[in-house]
Amino acid sequence: MIKVGLIGYGYWGPNLVRNFNGIPECKIKYVCDSREDRLKLLKQTYPFIDTVTDANLVIEDKEIDAVVIATPVFTHYKFAKAALENGKHVLLEKPMTASVKEAMDLMKMAEDQSKVLMVDHTFLYTGAVQTMKKIINRGEMGKIKYFDSTRINLGLFQPDVNVLWDLAPHDISILNFLVNETPYSVNATGVSHTNNNIENIAYLTVNYQSDFIAHFNCSWTSPVKIRMMLLGGNEKMLVYNDLEPSEKIRIYDTGYSYKSDEERKKILVDYRAGDVYIPKVEMKEALSSMANDFVNCIQSGSKPVADMKSGIDVVKVLEAAQLSIKQNGKEIKLDIWN
Ligand SMILES: NC(=O)c1ccc[n+]([C@@H]2O[C@H](COP(=O)([O-])OP(=O)(O)OC[C@H]3O[C@@H](n4cnc5c(N)ncnc54)[C@H](O)[C@@H]3O)[C@@H](O)[C@H]2O)c1
Numbered sequence: 001m002i003k004v005g006l007i008g009y010g011y012w013g014p015n016l017v018r019n020f021n022g023i024p025e026c027k028i029k030y031v032c033d034s035r036e037d038r039l040k041l042l043k044q045t046y047p048f049i050d051t052v053t054d055a056n057l058v059i060e061d062k063e064i065d066a067v068v069i070a071t072p073v074f075t076h077y078k079f080a081k082a083a084l085e086n087g088k089h090v091l092l093e094k095p096m097t098a099s100v101k102e103a104m105d106l107m108k109m110a111e112d113q114s115k116v117l118m119v120d121h122t123f124l125y126t127g128a129v130q131t132m133k134k135i136i137n138r139g140e141m142g143k144i145k146y147f148d149s150t151r152i153n154l155g156l157f158q159p160d161v162n163v164l165w166d167l168a169p170h171d172i173s174i175l176n177f178l179v180n181e182t183p184y185s186v187n188a189t190g191v192s193h194t195n196n197n198i199e200n201i202a203y204l205t206v207n208y209q210s211d212f213i214a215h216f217n218c219s220w221t222s223p224v225k226i227r228m229m230l231l232g233g234n235e236k237m238l239v240y241n242d243l244e245p246s247e248k249i250r251i252y253d254t255g256y257s258y259k260s261d262e263e264r265k266k267i268l269v270d271y272r273a274g275d276v277y278i279p280k281v282e283m284k285e286a287l288s289s290m291a292n293d294f295v296n297c298i299q300s301g302s303k304p305v306a307d308m309k310s311g312i313d314v315v316k317v318l319e320a321a322q323l324s325i326k327q328n329g330k331e332i333k334l335d336i337w338n
Pocket of ligand 1: 007008009010011012013032033034035038053055070071072073075093094095120121122166
């Protein structure tokens with residue numbers, strides 16, 4: 001039996017408690033939140049779980065095997081560090097930490113102590129992303145040329161992080177999961193329409209050394225909700241609409257070829273638009289698969305799908321994007337941490 005303590009019972013914490021509570025090999029011993037009203041709410045559904053307002057009681061309890069951290073990002077490092085120092089396995093909410101340095105520190109500690117350190121990149125566990133991975137890996141799309149993601153709605157303005165730190169971890173983790181090439185640099189721009197210097201709209205481009213390119217559009221200020229990704233290969237193109245209840249992925253047998261007309265100094269493009277098909281996507285709750293992966297990895301010593309490396313890679317892009325935004329879109333190379 002893996003004994004778990006969870007810190008942070010705000011918006012996301014209840015989803016984690018529900019899913020960990022459903023795992024037979026796991027027992028949630030404590031939930032911690034500094035807000036008594038949140039703990040009162042927890043008790044209504046889970047009277048058998050102990051509640052505390054001091055996170056140290058969870059982290060220092062010798063009976064606890066694993067700590068799940070669902071507090072705001074600027075607290076992730078201190079809680080994860082203390083938990084690892086106390087010999088616990090750690091699951092961190094996304095984004096892993098507020099800086100690459102913090103993420104690297106935690107990775108070293110986890111490796112030194114052979115503990116599982118994992119990040120809740122929930123989307124990697126969705127049927128849709130798993131299906132996309134299979135389609136790409138079997139070469140059906142040809143060579144992937146672009147990835148274009150839109151994640152916009154009238155969202156909750158976060159007080160401490162900009163819209164990229166809030167929304168883009170999902171899309172960046174999916175990008176890194178699907179595409180094997182290492183990103184080379186980023187350019188990002190954004191605006192803050194409030195007076196706190198925290199961007200509520202941002203556009204991020206991730207550049208590669210090949211001709212592959214990735215682009216992200218994130219906003220908390222859109223009248224409509226869009227969760228859409230386009231992936232273009234030289235054989236086929238794919239649209240992933242996460243808001244579709246069941247037909248989330250469509251694959252278009254669409255493409256183009258071109259030749260140069262030397263005489264007229266022109267490129268002549270031929271278009272091809274063939275059939276569209278909708279692959280079957282497993283509809284299991286992704287958060288349940290993520291929680292099970294964490295528990296299985298603790299028990300078996302295997303590597304999680306959303307491992308610490310995937311957490312660091314996301315924070316690298318976010319930190320570089322932040323630097324770029326503050327320098328009006330300047331290109332920031334991602335090898336600055338090597
Ligand atoms: N994986 C996902 O899809 C997903 C979705 C939403 C949020 N998140 C992530 O979950 C984390 C939390 O986000 P949220 O929206 O639930 O935030 P939130 O502000 O709603 O909840 C955070 C909770 O942590 C508590 N808290 C803060 N500092 C504390 C401390 N020192 N000790 C004890 N409790 C403390 C707060 O009282 C609050 O109840 C963030 O990292 C966020 O990015 C992930």
